[in-house]
Amino acid sequence: MNRSLNFTSIPAKKENRVSKFFKNIGHFFVNLGVGIKNFFVNFIKRFIDGSVGTKLSHFIFGAGNLYHKQFVKGFIFLGLQILFWVFMIVSPRVNGEPYGFQALANLTMQGTEGSFDPISGEMIGKSESYLMLLFGIVTIAIIILYIIVWLLNISSSYKADQDRNKGLSASTFKKDCSDLLDSKFHILMLTPTSLAALIFTLLPTIYMISIAFTSWNAVDMAARNTNLFHWVGFDNFVQMFSTSSSTQLGLEISHRFFPVLGWTFIWAIFATFTCYFGGILLAILINKKGIKGKKIFRTIFILTIAIPQFISLLACRNLLSEWGPLNAILKDFGWIQSSIAFLGRGAGANENLAKVMVIIINMWLGIPYTMLMTSGILMNIPSDLYEAATVDGASKAKMFFKITLPYVIFVTTPYLISSFVGNINSFNTIFLLTEGYPQHLPYVGGGTDLLVTWLYSLTITNKQYNTGAVIGILTFIITATITLVTYRRSKAYKEEDTFQ
């Protein structure tokens, strides 16, 4: 991974970049090959060199440790192995679907529709495809963990062999535990997060990617009265870019995908840069020499950050609603006859107006944050730069564009990138303000829908899980490309270690 992405480091000559990129890919695969070869050579060497215990522990977990009289460790490994095989063979059922070997078999997604039970009057033996898929993935993950434990058990035994050959006694369980607090402290510290991330980040991600290749569309399935869905390969992706489609879903995608994608980018660009430059200007204004009550002004703006976002967003939504105060005031002045649909709801809703309003409200939310952030940075700009510029007779505007702005942008590039990506995924602002309105019936995606809110309405409201997953993957590809290309080029990443 590391190597293949190195192309972003800026080479001396531009035409070198492409060749360097491919060279790096080449290096990556060569290294990978060498790594794999070394692994197997070591594996075989260990098997040949190892003691009887080590040889045995290739088949029975913990045998090597027991051979070296490391009983606690040995029995833990043995226990894990027994537990694994019991789990795989017994295939415990949760909510009616099995884990273990049966779950692996279920990954073909061939469920049964069940049969009618005349006694209870219900369907029995009806498969739930979503559980079959999930349990299959979990079982694969458990098998991978099993293999890791297997390798750990062998290397633990081999290490005890080596200790013995050197004339040392094999490390005791107590010693291993105290190592966790010292030389292996990182294992202790990272295990909780790794496990949590495995279950709540990695597993969901893999699950969701798999869903993109299935026909899991709960509306269709409910219409056909079934809980089963199947693998469909790349059909969902093909559907996304095909223009002619007969199904409702296909029409939805072909009509709304590109408008939503386009608006997502426009939104992300405007939302990021309006807040960014607005915040810088506000920070300069507040920090200007001779302005009194800096603290009061700053507190007022920080106040809006501190208020939970849903409150400020819902307040704005009420303020701008059809019956809200802004419309009432405008009517009182006689400037308008009927309410303006600022946020895309109600009569005469205008999509562009709603878009502009959303961007403006987002400025209201985002500017104080950038202000707060850049205030500290502004104070760090060496003042002799300004003094020198003043001596040279530079105007204030010139100083801003030549000194302040470049400095701030240079320092905050990582933030700018992450805030751009954050805005692509900015769910709350759109959902709480407009819910994607104005609608484009009969389609789900509305005028102000971003990819993420569209994904939300497709999956949560309309239960088109497979399409939602496809959109999720596309969003990932977009954000990942932007981040990797820009972030790895930034100084903050390259000089990650240089602080110390």
Next chain:
Amino acid sequence: MIYNPLRKKKFRSQRASDITSRIFSYILLIVLSLVWIIPILWIVLSAFRCEYQNDGTYIGIITSNYFPSRIGFDNFARLWNYSYSPGKDHSYLRWMGNTMLIAVVCCVFSSFLILSVAYCMSKLRFKLRKPFMNITMILGLFPGFMSMIAIYFILKSVGLTANVSAPQLSVVGLILAYSAGAGLGFQIAKGFFDVLPNSLVESAKLDGCSNFKIFRTIILPLSKPIIIYTALMAFTGPWMDFIFAKVILGNDSDYWTVSVGLYNMMFGSQLTDTSVFTTFCAGCTCVGIPIVALFMALQRYYVEGVTAGAVKG
């Protein structure tokens, strides 16, 4: 000093332009402050608003006067007795209780995970350090949304979402969903630890301290700002989040958090009377004031964290 009339004149005109620019800045700042404060003040004022029509009926949303003509606590009394649907008494109090519980538990879990990962990444050197950092970065790029739906089904498969038999378990599910991913957001805390001098760790090592002891007795006491920042973020997260709670907590209003509750109170399908807007405002005020107070009290740490975040991404 040599008297130089030209110079003095230049000074005077500069001062005059300084004053105009200062006045202009003040006006701009005051206008901007008003723009920022008006919507918020509107909510707070509406919370205290109790105006009645001549026939004694209560007026909910009033657009004619910004400042209420009668002030009182009627809306808070309404909020106290608010029931979201028949048979669900004191809904708002339940929402506050749920959110408080979730926030406290998440705060403890998340802070622990974040600080431990950040310390490892910053001060310890081990084989898989760089790969671990790259993997966390890539995982962070998947939209939280995409995994949200999957997390919902994972929790559902073990019965931790709103099911009929044990709806309270959905709160446990939400806590897990909030805090489990927290450890991956270690970057700001790592930035803090990076700045602590390595020599501290090294000299303690020479004295024979174990890594655990170094972390507990040397690093942690020095890390008060980042601990407070991390805890503040983790604690306020559940108060601010809307969508995860909405998806995982399901339809039983007894187990909602305040954000889901207030949203449904205002825009849900069970909107029955027009007075609900002021009640909603009272609800917002009750959530907002403690959170804002917390932020203001810990402002220093918050600003430090935000500034660090700007540079570290």
